[in-house]
């Protein structure tokens with residue numbers, strides 16, 4: 001489905017238009033409310049792609065009589081687009097590079113070098129304490145390595161740009 005930029009509608013693979021028919025609020029199991037827009041195809045009659053396009057094998061209405069419907073949260077779509085733009089922006093790329101340096105390397109060291117494969121305790125508080133002890137051990141080890149290599153106060157990416 002392609003969203004038509006200049007009108008509130010989608011275009012399907014067969015070039016037919018799905019227009020907005022109604023809006024409603026959906027409440028999730030966790031109690032989150034989202035505004036949903038319901039779109040319906042203007043004409044699915046004699047479509048050669050109908051069996052691939054319309055799903056739901058338990059529907060009592062025969063496939064020939066059915067019409068393609070989709071439900072979209074415009075807010076979710078907008079936020080997803082904004083997130084994508086931030087991720088692929090120059091700043092977003094730099095933050096991702098930093099993340100891979102900071103977080104992935106730390107995970108690798110903790111899991112492989114320090115052989116930390118699973119928590120030894122149970123319960124949120126105990127796991128938090130274990131995580132903090134692990135982080136302290138990791139930081140001390142990292143500081144020790146930097147001192148030995150005389151690399152204190154040297155950063156791969158300028159501190160001003162790091163996040």
Ligand code: SF4
Pocket residue numbers: 012013014015016041043044045047048049050053054067068
């Ligand atoms: S079934 Fe309807 S929405 Fe789906 S491809 Fe055919 S015409 Fe388009």
